[in-house]
Amino acid sequence: MRRLAVLALSLSLVAASGCMDPSDFPVIGIDADGNATQVLISENDYSSKLTATVSAYQDSALPVLQKRPVAGAAGPWMLRTVAVGIGINTEIGVGDLVKIGAAPKLRLVFSNSSDPVVP
Amino acid sequence: MKKLYSLVLILASVAPAAFAADSNPAQLPLSWYRGDTGRQTLSASPENLDGLRGSVDRLYGVQSRALANVADAPAAALMQASAGGPPDLVPWHLEYITTELAISAQGLLGALTVKGTPGIQLHWRHQGNPPTPAPVPPAPVPQTGLVVAGDTTTLSDIQAQLEPVLRTALASGKVQDADAMRQNVVRAATQLQALTQALDEAGSRATDTPFWVSGFRFDFTIDEVGHVFPIGPKGGDIRFRFEWKRLKRKTVAAGSRVRVRGDFEDSLIQFTTAMQTQLGAALAEADDASESGFRLASYRVGIGVTKKGSIGIAEGSVSLIGNLNFSADVKKPVVYPSRNLSAKEVQAITFIPKGTFDGYPIDPEQLRKGLTKAINIGNFFARGTDTGGDKWKIYIMKAQFDMTLAGDSFLAGLIANGTSDLTFYNQKF
Numbered sequence: 001m002r003r004l005a006v007l008a009l010s011l012s013l014v015a016a017s018g019c020m021d022p023s024d025f026p027v028i029g030i031d032a033d034g035n036a037t038q039v040l041i042s043e044n045d046y047s048s049k050l051t052a053t054v055s056a057y058q059d060s061a062l063p064v065l066q067k068r069p070v071a072g073a074a075g076p077w078m079l080r081t082v083a084v085g086i087g088i089n090t091e092i093g094v095g096d097l098v099k100i101g102a103a104p105k106l107r108l109v110f111s112n113s114s115d116p117v118v119p
Numbered sequence: 120m121k122k123l124y125s126l127v128l129i130l131a132s133v134a135p136a137a138f139a140a141d142s143n144p145a146q147l148p149l150s151w152y153r154g155d156t157g158r159q160t161l162s163a164s165p166e167n168l169d170g171l172r173g174s175v176d177r178l179y180g181v182q183s184r185a186l187a188n189v190a191d192a193p194a195a196a197l198m199q200a201s202a203g204g205p206p207d208l209v210p211w212h213l214e215y216i217t218t219e220l221a222i223s224a225q226g227l228l229g230a231l232t233v234k235g236t237p238g239i240q241l242h243w244r245h246q247g248n249p250p251t252p253a254p255v256p257p258a259p260v261p262q263t264g265l266v267v268a269g270d271t272t273t274l275s276d277i278q279a280q281l282e283p284v285l286r287t288a289l290a291s292g293k294v295q296d297a298d299a300m301r302q303n304v305v306r307a308a309t310q311l312q313a314l315t316q317a318l319d320e321a322g323s324r325a326t327d328t329p330f331w332v333s334g335f336r337f338d339f340t341i342d343e344v345g346h347v348f349p350i351g352p353k354g355g356d357i358r359f360r361f362e363w364k365r366l367k368r369k370t371v372a373a374g375s376r377v378r379v380r381g382d383f384e385d386s387l388i389q390f391t392t393a394m395q396t397q398l399g400a401a402l403a404e405a406d407d408a409s410e411s412g413f414r415l416a417s418y419r420v421g422i423g424v425t426k427k428g429s430i431g432i433a434e435g436s437v438s439l440i441g442n443l444n445f446s447a448d449v450k451k452p453v454v455y456p457s458r459n460l461s462a463k464e465v466q467a468i469t470f471i472p473k474g475t476f477d478g479y480p481i482d483p484e485q486l487r488k489g490l491t492k493a494i495n496i497g498n499f500f501a502r503g504t505d506t507g508g509d510k511w512k513i514y515i516m517k518a519q520f521d522m523t524l525a526g527d528s529f530l531a532g533l534i535a536n537g538t539s540d541l542t543f544y545n546q547k548f
Contacts, residue, residue, distance in 0.1 A: 025181060026145055026174075026229030028221035028533055036223040036235070036533040043181055046230070050185035058213050062192050065211040078204070081214075087233045104230040105237075107217035115207040116214045118515065119242065 027104055046104065049088045057084060057108055065110060081117065082110040145174035145228040151496055152226045152238075152530045154523035168499075174228060179241070179502055179513070182218050186243060186511035215514065216243045220500075221533045235533040237519060239500050244514040246548060247455040277308045288341065288357050299345030304359070307339070307347055317384040319369050321391035328399025331368040332391050333417065334444030337361050368448070383430075390430040391443060394420065397483055398445055401490035406498055412547030413501030413516060415494060416449040420522070421538030432522050433538050452514055452548030485526035493520050493528035497541040516543045 024040035025047075031037045061082065068079055088104045109116075148168075192212060219237035220228055231237050278301075285301055294300050318332045339347055341357045398418055419442050423433035433440070497518040519537035520528045531537035 026178075026227065027232060028223050028227065028229035028235070029232030030234045030533060034534070036221075036225075038223050038225070038227040038229050047181050047185040050182065051188040054186065054189045054213075054216065058189070058192055062211050062213075085233075105219055105233050107219075109214050109217070110211055111214040112209055112211045113205075113207045114209045118215060118244070119217075119240075119517070 046088065050104075050106070053086060053088050053106065054108065057086065061108075061110055065112070080111060080113050084108045084110075145171060145178075147171060147222060147226040147228060147530070149226060150492070150529070152222050152532055154521070154525075154527040154529045171228070172499075175500060175502065178220065178228070178230070182241070182243075183511065186216065187509070189511070214244070216511065217241065218243065222530050223533055231533070236531050236535045236537045238530045238532070240515075240517040240519070241513050242515040242517070243511045244452075244454055244548075245510060246512050249455050278305055281305060281308060284359070291357060293343060293357055294341055294345055295343050296345040300341055301345075303345055303347045304341070308361070314384065314387065315363050317387045318363075318391060321388040321395070328395045329402065329447040330395045330398045330418070330445040331447075332365070332395070332443065333446035334362070334364045334419075335441065336363075336444075337441035364444075386430045390422070391445075393483060393486075394443070395445060397487045397490055400487050401494055402447075404487070404491045405494040408498035408501060411498065411501045412545050413498070413543040414449045414546055415447060415497065415541055416451075416544045417444060417446045417542040418490075419444050419540050419542075421536070432526075449544050450546065452545050454514070454548070482526060487526075489522060489526040489528040493518070493539075493541060496520075496528075496530060497543060501543045501545075512548055513545055514548055515545070517541065518543075 023043050025043040025045075026038055027041055027046075028036060028038050061084070065079075065082065085105065085107050088106060218241045219231040220239040220241075221231035221235050222228060222238040228238075281301075281304060285297075285304060288294055288300065289297050314335065318335060321332060338358060338360050341347055341359070402415060421433035421441070422430055422443055423440050497516075500518055501516045502513065517540050519531040519535075519540045521531050521535055521538055522528050528539070
């Protein structure tokens with residue numbers, strides 16, 4: 001009987017652990033079977049990775065873009081906008097996290113115009 | 120022992136249920152993400168919306184705080200732009216960041232991974248301090264359309280503008296009959312002029328609504344013998360996109376009629392006039408969301424053509440042949456530092472497609488209810504003032520919807536088409 005009680009408590013805790021916690025951040029994706037799935041990742045992990053990813057892309061892209069010559073020197077076409085779609089790597093766990101890739105989507109748009117095209 | 124056994128069973132069965140009651144605060148009401156499930160209003164389930172409101176605030180807040188921690192670009196990277204460029208040339212910079220939220224099949228809300236259709240799009244922009252000097256006068260902006268066609272554009276003008284595009288298509292080797300392709304594409308381009316006039320006429324008819332027609336987009340493909348077809352869900356090797364945009368409301372003199380007009384133009388006028396009227400009525404009926412700072416600025420709807428040639432709302436990508444945009448005169452948020460946009464009018468071309476699906480007349484009342492529901496849902500997600508960040512703020516919020524042929528609107532799920540969307544400008548940016 002004691003084993004049964006332990007089993008029931010364990011089941012309860014397992015069920016509870018699958019629920020949303022204040023430190024969880026929900027991510028929606030498509031699993032390998034093509035079904036929409038929600039998984040929870042660490043909010044702190046998501047937040048820190050978001051900051052780091054945007055910073056890294058910004059610091060890497062801008063020096064490269066500034067080296068490009070403006071129109072005339074490089075031909076008739078002038079680069080005005082660069083859009084980068086990226087996924088934020090998170091700590092990959094098991095199960096659904098792996099199935100949907102666990103990479104929240106982000107899009108960064110760089111421009112050299114004071115009148116950029118914004119959707 | 121029996122008592123212990125009963126306690127164990129109760130604990131095992133109740134505990135998960137107790138957690139589950141609060142486990143998914145990001146759960147949307149059923150009618151928000153599935154069509155034809157009733158006309159549930161936003162206030163119908165306040166307990167659910169309280170949890171959802173908290174979840175939305177939290178999702179926005181996490182992203183806002185994360186972006187606030189992004190350091191400004193190093194000075195070395197922000198070199199001055201070279202002289203001799205266009206007047207709007209400035210150093211390269213991170214202009215905006217787009218984050219997306221998705222809706223699962225169970226109506227759960229979360230950040231979107233790489234694949235899937237976003238239900239909610241947030242466009243974040245960096246906001247500086249308002250400048251103290253006098254505002255910079257508007258700089259001229261060049262026309263940027265692939266093909267520019269106005270009321271006075273001649274056939275030879277269109278042919279000349281299309282020629283480089285046609286040569287590129289021929290160079291691909293996938294079109295054998297060059298003459299047929301030229302003829303068909305130019306004919307399609309010419310027909311656009313009649314369509315744009317029809318849209319202007321439709322705009323002038325619906326004077327009691329803040330919405331006006333601001334754009335029309337059509338994608339098509341060409342087969343190997345040069346025939347022009349709507350691109351449809353399967354796509355094609357050679358794709359053309361004809362896009363017409365108007366940045367300001369235009370009024371056509373009463374009694375004027377388009378030069379070339381047929382059943383398709385009549386149907387387009389009828390459809391757009393009805394949409395403008397219903398959008399205006401829906402906006403008036405929708406909940407007041409002025410406190411959020413966001414205002415509905417535009418609405419895009421996917422359209423299809425019936426076998427009889429009339430225009431209808433597309434349901435899913437199978438029947439989608441193009442998009443119509445409706446705009447209201449809502450002030451676009453000002454970004455500092457920035458230069459003012461000058462009024463520009465970009466026009467391109469389109470053509471009259473063949474019928475592709477059986478369309479259904481939509482009950483205006485049902486359509487208005489569907490639009491009202493969509494605006495209310497959009498208002499719910501429109502948040503401008505309490506994201507917590509003071510550097511990166513939400514500039515535009517876009518909510519994507521699908522529509523049923525009965526006129527109901529529901530948030531686009533992860534595996535959806537998003538055939539229509541609402542765009543909200545943040546008036547407190």
